[in-house]
Every structure is written in structure tokens, then in C-alpha cells.
Amino acid sequence: MMATTYTYYPGCSAGGVGRAFTESLYAVFERLGAGLEELEDWNCCGATAWPSVDQRQAYALSARNLALAEDRVPGPGPVDLVASCTGCYRALLKAQKALEAATPTSVRLRDALAAIGLEFTGRARVRHPVDILLNEIGLDRIREAVVRPLTGVRVASYYGCQLVRPFATFDDSRNPTSMDRLVEAVGAEPVDWPLKARCCGGSCYCGGPVIGAMPEATMQLSYALLREASKRGADVVVTICPLCEFNLEGFQDRMAKRFGHPLDMPIGFITQLIGLALGIDERALGIHRLLHWRLPERVPAGEEGGVHARA
Amino acid sequence: MLEPESTRPPAPISSNGGPKIGVYVCHCGLNIAGKVDVKAVVEFAASLPHVTVARDYKFMCSDPGQELIQQDLRDGLVNRVVVASCSPLMHETTFRRATAAGGESPSHFQMASIREHVSWVTADGDEATEKAKALVAGAVRRVALHEVLEPRQSPVRPDVMVVGGGIAGIHAALTLADAGKHVYLVERETTIGGHMAKFDKTFPTLDCAACILTPKMSAVRAHPNITLWTFSDVVSVEGFAGDFRVRVRHRPRYVREDLCTGCLACIDACVHKHGKFDDEWNEGLSKRKPIYIPFPQATPPVVVVDRDACIWFKTGKCPRTCVDACERDAFDFEQTETYDEVEVGAIVLATGYRTFEASKMPEYGYGLYPNVYTSLEVERLLNAAGPTNGEIVLRDGSRPRTVGIIHCVGSRDAKHNPWCSKVCCMYSLKLAHMVKERTGAEVYNFYIDMRTPGKGYEEFYDRILKEGVHMVRGRVAGVTDEAASPEEEGHLVIRAEDTLIGSVRRIPVDMVILAVGIEPQPDAQEVRRLFNISCGSEGFFTERHPKLAPVSTFTDGIFLAGACQGPKDIPDSVAQAGAAAAEALAMIDRGHVTLEASTAFIDEAACSGCKTCVGLCPFGAITFDDERRKASVNEVVCKGCGICVGACPSGAAQQHLFTDAQILSEIEGVLEYV
């Protein structure tokens, strides 16, 4: 099979809080025969405070990235632009939809691109790695590549807000299951929990729940997630958003103090989990960057452990 | 050989002595004049060939506006009329009548739509004015070539078909039958009654649904003027207003309707000792046997055999105790589909609705949590003839102590159905009342807006409030079994923003009722194709005009009643059914319909007999005379599409009011001047 190479948009978190995500993403894609090539000269996706100041300018930032991707890959086929950070993913996707619509905004954006000698022809499609893993690489290929099935590991997938909202391109916005299917493919056991797409509070943390804008709200939201995951018997929580991961992982001791309940939930990225099952070296997956990571003792197949999602 | 050309197009200058065209530009208040420079359009029109009069007026459709046209016609200033105003679909008939009233042929009229097509859709005033001029020029150029057409009529058959036997169809059928017309009432289920027959009580009076519906159902069955066909559906419709030929398929019940008395002895005798199959009538909340009757008052009271469940059909091995139990020898396992074809003058469509599929909103947990119910399921629980004999109990048999009713499920939702389903607020209040009355539970209603417009409706809301039902104003975010506190353990938790107190609330309940909205029937698109009417992309049938022709359709002779046209409660459905019946009666009692004016015709001398047109006509309106080698159009059957005209390779076929010459002139007109 010919290896597909995807254009990769790292965004600002890829080298920072999302470093482990980036490392594991590259490693897993490579192992599965898919390449990632960083988009040259990419710029900010505009997901930050831009949209509340000037939505059009925010679109223009993303539009440039989309047009660059088209410019880089010769036509006529579609160009998949893979964005791992869900903030980037949503911002780019939103700009893509704005460009595709027959609206004055679209015309303005195209004019803006023309001013820098770029063009959006509709070939660029923003994709998330989960979408690629599920719908391009496919569960079969992942299952075949598993060398170390994570049998008995109970995994709560946490989707966060932006992967499936406002655009549910490859999964249900209220009851997403795409990560659960990946979890199943690597031999682990998905934990069904009702909070998998509930807000983690990351958006109001702005520097952490202690010094952020609304520390109390953030702490409550994050705590509810961790508590419920642990109540449903999850051994680990995996996510796809660098901000969620940071938020859930980084302040567990403070939450424990605030709510008087001990917390020690391993948090990681779905790509790290997959990478482990594929037998990739832990260091290559950035496991050493995680604060709480550990996998439980294997539970022999057939035995049930932990509390069930539904009685 | 060299005689003059055999065919001439209709003389452009008719008997009335050469075209003198009057152009009337409507302001439509500010609807047109606010954007289009009406004076400039008038000046422009005055410069066009044959235009003798160009005027503008505030409202051309008003009496004084029409009088302007009529006066100019009477004064001999004009003999052809162009009105530049709204869409021809809106007022073409009005102005044709005005033209006729002025003593001119109504076909000497053409409309230019400078409102829907110009002023309402164009941002820039100058551009709008230019576009309006172009459309006026097109109309002027074409009307100069319009021919005189005499309106043609066709008789109307007195019989009527009503499709759908819910409350709307029942009421329409009874009204028509009482007026002495013969009615064929076609229902695809095994009984008439529709959704209403499933309800226990009706809002706001809380009268028993069965008490008011079943007498009407019996009246249908007993009425000498009604032929009731249940378990039947319409398979084809041909013809036109006043003369439809409808083919109806009757599905086999395997029990003869003329013999079965509804004694139900066969059901008791069935080899299945207990129900085993989901009872559709009870929304799957109970089980039935392979031989069953939906409910005791089903009309007709005839049992039906479920072929897919019956052991005899599945294995061919069954003692058939049912047959032995039947004293009337009504069983007929050899029954097959049969067909009837009837000729009717008018058709009333009352095909009803379905409810929103609650599992499409997984956040509300339907199908995930057993104690989340749809409102229709709760209607069945409340119904004394339902699966629990009217008891409100949870799946485990216990009584709920707190119940949450979520309004607008699937309605007013950009992700699902954008419309308000109109009945949910009221039925949710009714359910709140009844649940509270029967169980004493605390009831919470979660609503976005409380919509109670209707006689006695607001008063009903007031009454429910006083009964102590809790009202939480806010859209429910989700239903979850995640317990955030010890009080929530073991309950379902409804999370909603309470916009009246400005905070998010979590309310633990035992039972959730989803007030599912009203949707078009899943096969609405097929049905409308069958009857050649239109519907919105969502599937509700489109009325001819939302205000002025609410029960008519774009196809003459086909009328709408009930929720197939849009969400409606029972009073509205019945009122509309009466209106549809009245419209049908008006058409029948007038005795004739005016036929399509823009029919095709073939110049016999010009026809080479190539037959290109013959096979193209979807309505079989073109016949070919093998002897004379000429095709001709039956103008009564012709519906005026012009397919044959577009295809006729030698120009022998033309279409009244849409001749090649007229359309080519309109093309020139819209391009030539502006």
C-alpha cells in the first residue's frame, strides 16, 4: 500500500503543553504507514481571542493556512490538513466553512488571500487525527498493528468540547464514540460515561485554576469529570485536546484539597495509548512527560473489574 | 407546390386592431417603491414599442388600481395589459379578471414580477431599477404577441376521496357525506382514529378522547355515503381536477371484513397463550398475539393476522385454533392484495404526522435510560385501555415520585426541526396534570417559552400552575445518571439552565417524559408525488397560499386537512377538515372546473407525422392518426407543460401563452434595452 502523507498543522500548543501529543501522533502515524508533513510557514489559527475581537480577521488567519496547504499540494484532488489541537481544528474548520459559503465574508476572505497571492479553491479539508485514524487508516489496520493489546485496561475517552462541536463532521456531537472505537481496537475496554463531551473548564482557566479568571468554576467542572470517570471504574482517561489534558492532569492535587477527595487519575492522549499497544517505545510517545500515567496490572480476559457504567 | 407557406403564427395584431399596450407599475406601498425608482420604470416603459399608456399606482391590486386598468381599456387607450408588481403566482388571476372586466380578453395580459424577483432581493436601488426595466421590457414584448383564448371548462364528478382516517379525515368525510356526496375514505392502518384514538384526554377541556372520537368513527362506518377502506393505500392517481381516477390497494387481513363481527374469540383461541409481539398501538409497551385488534373500539372492528408472526404462515403447521373459534367462518388464509379503481372529482389529503424520533437526541437518554419515555408512550400509559390500564408506573412497576417533562424535543432546534410543533406545550401541561393527579408526584416542566394561544389554553396553563406543577424556563442540556451528590444517586438527573433565576439546575427525577414534536410522515415525499402536489423540504404539504388558500394545493381539486400540512392540534385539524370539505363541495356544486389555458396545440397542416411528441406526453394527451399521419393534442387532457412543444422538430406544436414567438420575444425584451 502506498503511504499517504498528510499535511500537518501543529499550532502553538504542539511544542508546548501538547508536546506529548505531537510526539505520539508522529510515532503512531509512522507506525501505521501514514506520513505527516508540517505545513511550511504556517501561522496562528486565530482560535485565541481573535474571534471575539474581529471574526473576519480570525477567519483570515486560518484561511491563509488552508490556502497554503492547497498551494503546497498540487491538484486537483482534495488536500487533508490535519490539525491535532482541537482548538486549531475547530478554528480551521470554521474558516473552511466560511470560505465555502456563498457569503460576502467568503468573498472578502478570498480577496484577502488574493492580496498575498494565495487562493482557496475548496480542495483543503480540515481533518482531525482521530478522523484519519478511524476513517482513513481504519480500525482493521490498527488492530493488525497491535502487538501489545491493552486487555483489561478500562479507558474513559474524554472528547472535550471542540472536536464535535459546533461541527460534528465524523461523530455525534452529543454522544461521540469515535475514540471509544479506537480504544476497543487496541484491546482496551471503553468506559461508557455520560460526561465524555462535557466541558472541562479549560476555557476559563487562562493560566490555571488557581490564578485564572474563574478558578472555582474550572475546578468544579474538572473535578466532576475526574470523579465520574473514577466512579465508573476508569483506569485512565485519554483525550485529544492539549488544553483538556493539561487542565485535567495538572491540578489534581489542588482539586483533591478543594473537594476533600483524593484524586490520582492517569491522563494521557489517545495517541499515546494507541502507541503503547503498537509497541512503540514509551519515550518516543512522550509518556515521560505525563504526571500521573500508569497502567493497571493486566486483568485476565473474561474477568470483570471496576464499577460498570450501567447497573 | 408554391402556394404560400402552409402555416402562419397567430397574427400578432389581433382583431382588436393592433397592440396598444398599457404598462402599470405598482409601488406596493414601499415594498417596490422603496427600492425601485418607479417613475424611471414608467418612463422607460413608455418608450417601448406599442406602449400607449404607462402609469404607476400605490397598490395596483386594490380596487382603484384595477379600475385604472379597466378605465384605460374602456377608453380604448389600451388593449393589452402589463402589470409590473408582485409574482404572477400571487395576483395573475386578479389582473386577468380586471383585464376581462375592462372588456378585453384575459389572455391579453402579462405580469412582470418586480417585487419577489427585484425589490425584495436586490440590495442596490439602481440595480433593482435596471432589472425591473428589463423584466418590464420582456413582458411588453411578449404581450404584443398574446393571442385571444377562450376559457374552457370541464365537468366535475360528485364523488370525493379522503385519504387518511385520523380525526381530520373522519371529519372531512362526514361533512362531505352529510352533504350528500359519496366519499371513499382510505386508511392504511387497520382502523381509523389516528393519533387521537391513542390519547386518554384532550386539552384544555380534559374530555375523554374516546368519548368524543368513537361516535364519529362509528358514524363513518354507518354512513350510507361513505365507503370505508382500511388497511388500504392509494397506489396511483390519474386525471385532473373534477375527474381523478384513483387506484387503491387493499392489503390482506386474512379475515373477511364482511363476516367478522369483532367478537375477538379467535384472539383468545390463538395457540399463543400470551402476547409475544410488540404492540404497535401501545408504542411497544405491551405485547400482542399474531392475531389482534389494535383496541376495542377499532373501526372497523375486524381482527387482522400478522403474517410475519403467525405460525401458520411461518411454518404451515398450526392447529389453527383461531379458525375453529370463529363462528362466522371469516378466516381466509388465501387472501391476497386486491385493487379498486374509482373516479372522483376531488381529493382531500389528511395523511397526518408522526412524532419526532427521540433517540436522535442522545443527550436526553431515550433508549439509554429505561425510565425516559416519549409523550406518546405516556399517553398510552394514561389510557384506561392502555398497557397499564391507566396506571403511571415505571418499567420496574414502581410509581414515580418525581417526573420531569421536557418540552420542545426535536422542535425549535436548529439541529433537528426548526419549527414549533404547536401542540407540545399544551399536551405537556395536560400530561403534568394527569401524572400529578394519578400519582401525586412532583412534576417539573422544562420549557423554552410557554405557548398557549387558543381558546381556554392560557386559562388551562394558569390552572396547572395553581395545581403546583413546577415550571423551569430553560432548555434542558441533558439527562444523565451521573450523580453529583448523594441525593442524586439512583435517579435520573435533568440538567437545565433556569433562565428565570439565572443559574444551572440539576433536578433528580424518577421519570423523564420527552414532549416529542410533530413531523411529516416519513413517506410524505412519495405521497405528494403520487398526488402531484408540493411540500417543503421537511415534508409538510404546501398549501396554495398560506393565508388566502390554506386548504387548497397547487394542484386543483386536491385539498389538505390536518397535520399533513403542518403541526396542528385537534380543534385546528377539525376546523381545517371542515374547510377542505367545504372547498371540495364548492368545486363539486359549481359543476365545472376551468381548464388550463396554456395547453399545447398542433398545427395540423404543419405536422409531418414524425411522432416525436407522441411518446413524450406524460399524460397521453397526444394521439396519432395513422390514416392521416397527423398528431393532435387533446386539450382537455393536456396539462400544459410544453414538453412536446420543446421537442417538436418542425415547430408544428405550440403552446398557448408560451409560443416560441412569445418566449423568444420575451428573451429579446429582457436583454435588448437594459
Added chain:
Amino acid sequence: MSEPRFEPRIVAFFCTWCTYTAADLAGISRMQYAPNVRAIRLMCSGRVDPQFVLAAFRDGADGVLIGGCHPGDCHYQQGNYNALRRFELLRLMLSDFGIEEGRLRLEWISAAEGDKVQRVCNEMTEQVRALGPLRLVRGPRRRPRGTSGQAEAERGPGAVEEAELAPVLEMGGREAR
């Protein structure tokens, strides 16, 4: 920036039951769209005679749009299929005439799709604008007798015959409006 933007003129043939009604809906919904499309109402897209399309081009249209009911939805059951058949062959032929594909478009627009009228009109206007003026050498107006009746004799001042204007037209065509 002094050069005025080219404003294409597009003639549309809309069937009365679906697309014309949809255009009315767009109006009722106050959906703003490019004023370049001039709709001519026909009873059915099946009435569209390829002569109309060519005549529109000849008379100065830069694009022609045909709008009919969706397949299976025709008020006359078959009309839109006939429109499709003629459109497909016409499209093949127009390319041999050097007329770009984007200048002739067939769209299925149901009575409920006012927004599609808006979108298609905007799209097509931009598409044809990008293609530029058609610059047809307008065939001389020689018609078999009687096809346009007395309108022929009453041609307005805008009419140009190739015999007089052909060199001008071949060099520059219609100026941008």
C-alpha cells in the same frame, strides 16, 4: 480600480412549480442576491427549447440558467428529464462552439429552496463574471418569416446587425457595463 466591474447578464428559464416558486420564496424571505439574473417563467423546464438558450446568447446574455424541479418531482412527471436530456446534448455542442461550460447551467431547485436560488444566482454571476463577456459575433438577424412577428419591424435602437458592426464586435465585443 477605475475600470468598471463587468456585470454579466444572465437569462434564467424557471419552471413555474418549483424554481419560480422558490425564487418567489427567496423574495418573500428577503434573500439578497445578484441582480444579474433575469428570470423567464415557463410552465415546466421541459418546455425549454434549445432555441431559447441560443437566442438568449445571441441576444446578449453572457450566461443561461435553467431551473427545474428535482428528478422525480416534476409537476408534469417527465418534464425535467427532458430538460436534462436536451441540456446534456446542448452542453456537448456548446463546447464545440467555444462557449465555456460555466455559461449554461441546469439546476434542480424545489419550491422550498429559496436559499438555493440565492446561492445559484450568486454563484453563477460570479462564475460568468470570471469568464468575462461572451463576445459572440452576433449572427445577423435573419429570421425565417413570421417567427417574431411585428416585433421584428419594431426593433429598438439597441439592436445591432453583424453586417454593420461585425468588425467592432469581433475586436472588442460589448463593453463592460
Added chain:
Amino acid sequence: MTKPKVAFYWCASCGGCEEAVVDLAEDVLAVVDVVEIAFWPVALDFKVSDVEALADGELAASFINGAIRTSEQREMAELLRRKSAVVVAFGACAWLGGIPGLANLSSRESILELVYRGSPSTPDGDGVRPREETDVPEGRLRLPHFEETVHTLDQVVDVDYYLPGCPPPVELIRSAVTALVEGQLPEKGSVLAPDVALCAECPRVKTKPADLRVTEFRRPHEMIAEPETCLLAQGLVCLGPATRSGCGAPCIAANMPCTGCMGPTSRVVDYGAKALSAIASLVAAEEEDAVGEVLRRLVDPVGTFYRYSLPASLLHRRVERETAASRGGAEG
């Protein structure tokens, strides 16, 4: 009493129309009995000066065949128009542009380039093209200007009557001459042929099914058609339904489909568009792809539907995108 004078002239044509006059055979003598042939370069030795010497309107009729492509043809058409009471466009080329009119699918430049340089049969040389003016010791030689576009006769001069056909059928010529001599001509502008399509006189029409649906088009060389059955019903593109009758359907008799030389009826504005519409309407398929599949077998639609009428069509000629550029090249 002097016999009325008539002229025959050929423009852009193949000579077949002249043959058709000769095909009158001994009837030619009858014609010569009643008219005086004042100009017929193909058959008799006349000079242009002979025509120029005539008084305006002195010719009772000029029969001009061929389309107009060169300045010489245009000048001769104008001269004959001036000298004639009646001008008859003789044959498909003069009426509708004819086969030479298909040159309107190419630019003048590309035609000259192909003929004098590009064609494989042109020997490598100095790439010289004929010049309109050449100075030689004896003086200046002139060639007619080759115009950008082929015109029909009535796009150049006023025409009174049309005789259709490629070439016009002998019967129609005879009737036309008789009518002319007897002063029985119909209304000006008439086409001197029946105004009904060919199916009216086709012997096979009764074998055409009323609900004909074509699933596959075929070309004449791909099959031997069944000799009694409607050719359309056999998948051949027969344009008889769109074409004037009066020819006696000789092509059909020869088992070949009608290609439309007799032109449209009076009710049709654009022959090709109408023929196309009728043929497309016969396609059985309904889905876009399937329709395209059937139509793909219709090779060269312009050549099929406008074989004789491209210059008379609404579009008149192919739209040349690079007109200015190619013109610049032509001068070099």
C-alpha cells in the same frame, strides 16, 4: 416581346448546384425558350463587365448558389442584387451557409495556417501565404480578400426567395422557374418548398413507434440498416423530422439517414437547436450519467445538427477567444 433575362452565379459552393441546373436535362431547352440567360460563367462565356453594363433591375432574376466568404463573392452578390428584380438563394449554401459554412468552426487564421503551412501534404517551403496584392513587372495582381466568417447570401444582400437542398431537387427548380416566368411567385421571403417536414413523405414513417426511445445511437458506417424500417428506430440520427420535405427522400431510399440539407420549416428559428431537441428527447435514459453515456455516441454534434446551416444559426460561428491575437499573427 423580349424574354426575361436571368443570371446564374456561384459563390462558395461545390458546383453541385450548377449540376442540378444541368440535371434539368432537356428541360433546360424549355427554360432557354422562355428566358434569356444573361450571365452563367460556369456554362457560358460572360464577363463581369457584361453584367455591369446592364441597367439596374434589368435582370428578371438571379439564381445565386454558394455561401459568401470572399470579397469577390460579396461584390458579385451586390452587383447581381443591383441588377436583378428578384434574387433567389439557390441551394443550401446560399440559403443557410451549407457545408462551406462549417468553416465557421475555425478562425480564418487557423484555416490559412493549416492550408498553407500546417497540413501534412504541404511541402516544407518558405511558408509563403498568398497575398492579396502582389506587384509584378506587368502591374499589381489582386486576390479577393478571404473574410473572417462565412455568411449566407441574405446576410450580405436582400434575398427574395430560397430554393433549398444540396443541391435543390430538379422538381423544385422547375417549379420555381415556371412560377417566375408565369409571375406566380408567392410572398417575398418564401422558401420554395413544402413547409412540412420530411416524415410527411417518408415511406418508412409508419414503422416508427410512437413511443420511440433510443438507447444507443449508431452511425451509418457501423451497420447495414434494415431497408424498410424507420432509421431513427434503428438508432441512426435521421434528421427527417426537422427537415423540409420536397426532395422526395432520396437518401432514405438509398438507406441513408436524412442529414438536413433541405433546411428548417418556416416555424423554426434555429435548425440545429430544434433538431438537437428532438433527438435528445428520444434518449431513453433519465439519470444524468446514463443520458451522457447515450449522448456520447453522438459524435460531432455541431457537424451533425448544423451540417448545412451553421452561418444561419443563432450562434453563427464558433466563439474565438483569441481573436485579437490571431489577427495580429495573420498580419505578420
